Amino acid sequence: MSQATLKDVAVHAGVSHQTVSNVLNDHPHVRPATRQRVLKAVAELDYHPNVAAKALREARITALCCAFYNHDADQIADPYRNLIQSSFVAEADLRGYTMNVAFLLGEQPETFDRLRQRFLQRQMGGSVIVGQNMTAQQWRTTREWGMSSVMFDQHFDDTLVNTVFADYRGGMRELVAHHAAQGRRDLALIIPLADPGSSGVERHEQFLASVQELGLRGRVVNGDWSFDSGERAARTLLQGDAPDAILAGNDRMAAGALLAAHQLGIDVPGTLAISGFDDFEFTLYTTPRLTTVRVPHEAMARAAVQDLLNLIETGEDQPARCFPTELVVRDSS
Amino acid sequence: MSQATLKDVAVHAGVSHQTVSNVLNDHPHVRPATRQRVLKAVAELDYHPNVAAKALREARITALCCAFYNHDADQIADPYRNLIQSSFVAEADLRGYTMNVAFLLGEQPETFDRLRQRFLQRQMGGSVIVGQNMTAQQWRTTREWGMSSVMFDQHFDDTLVNTVFADYRGGMRELVAHHAAQGRRDLALIIPLADPGSSGVERHEQFLASVQELGLRGRVVNGDWSFDSGERAARTLLQGDAPDAILAGNDRMAAGALLAAHQLGIDVPGTLAISGFDDFEFTLYTTPRLTTVRVPHEAMARAAVQDLLNLIETGEDQPARCFPTELVVRDSS
DNA sequence: GTGAAAGCGCTAACAT
């Protein structure tokens, strides 16, 4: 059996197909009795409107896209992406939209082309771009397509609209204060040093500001967000003039630092405090469990979809949204 | 400026719109010169076909859906879902399809309804359902909608078509043999005991078969896939007649067992071997790093999309595919 | 209140 069309419903109900359309779209001026008959026919024929026809006629698209930008393949395993995504989908559902997915790779320009194609071919009406460490140039490029989009978990100071991000500065301020309150006086931060577009810059800058303000010693060493880079950086630090706290820019590097401390026989948190950023699930599985700064990904994700839909529907840029972070003190500090 | 249509291109190139369509769809009987003129016009006007119009006319849908079934919210953070999903998207791209996402929740029937709606409204032509622990009844329900679908990482013995799964039995056989080869003689498995539809059943059954075959002692205790349940089960085991190896049904429970051993001061892997299943990323971050059984998620994901597209395009059920697992020996056994 | 006509952008079938 083929799918019933609006016309089939009309015949079945003994009315014209426009009347059916009127009923289905809640238009006024339909007699209750007629409406009942139509709804009965709809139910009996298990009628479902054809979105393609609707979209064609209304020149309106009911699909959005969430595009994940990965600086490196490592991030594909980011445990939070699932949470973000299910929040995107849930929020889109609420407004009658579906969610597509795309993956963008900096080293593969064709992944950007495909996203552009999907937009221009009207497969989707706009996208949430999960950047984190996209370059300003890449972001600008997507804007030039004319596509409505909202940047997620990253922002550029020159474009403070249509963007949802976390208050990494506030998180870092709180974290440094926590370490100071625990009596730590010699702090080291592991963070990418040469990654200008990245959200790491804020953590870096705020770290320097906070240690100065609190009169602590503060050093910064390079890491590339990976577990291995965290381990290497920590090992170098601990074998020389060791700090009494290592702050990693993310949980992954913090886990690496933890391993280095273990291997060098250094007591955590006794001799050395270690902390991360993100609050990924595995922070519960390390020994000791990792102190970290949680980012409210779910609320941010829902906000991003709301902003995107408002942007699409009104055409007006939405003001940037900055979400507070939360210090999660566990056993490593 | 509004988007150019096929007609605009035709006017610009001085041909009929049908000729443009012929060129774009690689139909024969188009003179090279005409083709060139059309392509030039397409480029100049930055023309992109409207998928809604195409879909309506061709009665063909170029979107698929990947639906994730979560038994509990915990699984939302499954680190492998990203890998699976990007593989789905990559494979679909290759065949000119886009991927939607849906999340199914056992306790919320409306999530199933929404998926059905999307299919019936022709927003997508079929879906890959990532089950893992869906009930046979839920699976049967989706089949009754008439939707083409492929079941991923789960299978039911009575429907060995359109399903892609891993050889958990083979993985368990290899794992038990490994523990035996290391001199372990008293094995305990942590796995859900009352979860009939689950892929855990195979691990359970094979564990019993393997220990018997190798003349080892083998016990099975209950766990619900969560970190906490692994910790509880292991603690109970270790405080009584302790085994010399604990095999957890997944990495999460293995991490819990590891914590219990740590807290009880038991040396791993000296006194006790611990192993998991899945090879999630965090197995690299535990101390010691976890021995586990890897499942080839990426290859499985690509196969699932291939099967789905073949099913949609030919209408013929695709034979089940079973992928071998791989023992990954690290430091915990 | 309801029906008839037109057309969204595209392709298949038929004409030339």
Added chain:
DNA sequence: ATGTTAGCGCTTTCAC
């Protein structure tokens, strides 16, 4: 080899 006609399923506009 190219142009013309028709219609996919729906909503909007305008009669009645």
